[in-house]
Amino acid sequence: MKKVLYYLIATFAFNTAIAAVLNLFMTPFWHQFVFSQCIGFSVMTINVGLAHFVKSPVPRVAMLSITLPASVALGLTLGFAITGVGGWGEGYVLRVMAMGLFFGLIGVITFLLYERIEMEASQRELIKGESEKREIEANLKMLQAQIEPHFLFNTLANVGSLIDSDPRLAKKLLERLNDWLRIALVRARSSNANLGDELDMLENYLQILKIRFGERLRWRIDVPEDARQSVFPPMLLQPLVENAVRHGIEPKLGGGEIGIRATLDASTLRIEVSDSGVGLIGDEGGGAGLTNVRARLAALFGAKGRLKLENKAGGGVAATLELPK
Numbered sequence: 001m002k003k004v005l006y007y008l009i010a011t012f013a014f015n016t017a018i019a020a021v022l023n024l025f026m027t028p029f030w031h032q033f034v035f036s037q038c039i040g041f042s043v044m045t046i047n048v049g050l051a052h053f054v055k056s057p058v059p060r061v062a063m064l065s066i067t068l069p070a071s072v073a074l075g076l077t078l079g080f081a082i083t084g085v086g087g088w089g090e091g092y093v094l095r096v097m098a099m100g101l102f103f104g105l106i107g108v109i110t111f112l113l114y115e116r117i118e119m120e121a122s123q124r125e126l127i128k129g130e131s132e133k134r135e136i137e138a139n140l141k142m143l144q145a146q147i148e149p150h151f152l153f154n155t156l157a158n159v160g161s162l163i164d165s166d167p168r169l170a171k172k173l174l175e176r177l178n179d180w181l182r183i184a185l186v187r188a189r190s191s192n193a194n195l196g197d198e199l200d201m202l203e204n205y206l207q208i209l210k211i212r213f214g215e216r217l218r219w220r221i222d223v224p225e226d227a228r229q230s231v232f233p234p235m236l237l238q239p240l241v242e243n244a245v246r247h248g249i250e251p252k253l254g255g256g257e258i259g260i261r262a263t264l265d266a267s268t269l270r271i272e273v274s275d276s277g278v279g280l281i282g283d284e285g286g287g288a289g290l291t292n293v294r295a296r297l298a299a300l301f302g303a304k305g306r307l308k309l310e311n312k313a314g315g316g317v318a319a320t321l322e323l324p325k
Contacts, residue, residue: 011107018103033081035096036103039075043104046071064108070101086098086302125282152177152190158212180204184234190226195262195269198227198237205238206258209245216255217245223271227262230269230325234299239289240273240319248277248317267325274318277312290319297323 019036023029047067054060076096078085086093155177162170183201199221210217241258249256256276263270290307297305304324312318 003292007048007111011040011044012037014107022099026070027262031083031085035076035079035168038082039079039100039104040107041073041181042071042075042078043068043100043107044111046074047104047108051108051115052098067107068104069097072097072104096108113200122141155208168257169211173208176204176211193232193234194228195232195271197286198232198234199223199228199260201235202237202260205241213245213249213255217249217258218256219260221260223260223262224264227264227269227271230264230282231321232269233296236271236296236321237271239293240321242287242320244273244275244277244317247281248275248279250277252277264325269321269323269325271321271323272318273321274312274316276314279315280309280317293321297321 009090015036016033018040019032022032022036024177026032047064050063050067050079051060054063068245077088080088109153155173157172159170159177162173183197183204203221206217206219237260241260244258248258249258259274261272290309297307301324304321304322307323308320308322310318311319
């Protein structure tokens, strides 16, 4: 609609300028104005409208060779009717037709050039957008890849330390790791992964950690089914849980509990990962895992994706993710 309005305003201005030029040689101005507007708008509505649908050069030129003279003739007829001056029997009609064709051709060529420039600009924007999209996807994969090896190396190190001292526990740890890897691989290849898939991965992750921490690590997951079905980026929650365990539960005598809750409203998915640990100390809010999460949020959601960390009144820390729905 905005484009149509632009064409109408540009056509009116172009026609008025032609009338002003013709008024230097022919009077009165009112007659020049009416004829210029009638011819100009006839040319614009008929030729520009048809040229918008006929894109191939040869058919477009063939069409314009017919419609351009016809539209000028229609504009002249309207001008005769509105002003009540002249008619097709007048001797100057061919001269007026020639001027109408000349200015009409200028207008059509101007439109075609503008259309071509606009199309090339759109193509450049499309190419730029695709390039930026590929760059963002590559950055996201790189950020995700930074998380997985860290977790795997730690788990395999735990397996190595348990093989001699407790082979049964080492076997159990490997089984849990196998479950986690299977879910992680399926999720990484899926194009419609959701929060429920992420929580399944976290359940396995916490089971792996429990082998190490025993009863010092407890957790509860309170997420309604509608929130579980929400689309959710992979490996976005695990760094928050890992941070809660490392900086909250592990340093605390007797351990503690991890809580994962989610709420969903019309525009936002909110997920809270809380712990009953020792709370924020120093610059723990700026670790590599949390920096990774913030970078991925910025790449995926811009300013609409947020991560907030705060000490809880009763002890521990709450990390809250806010994602646009």
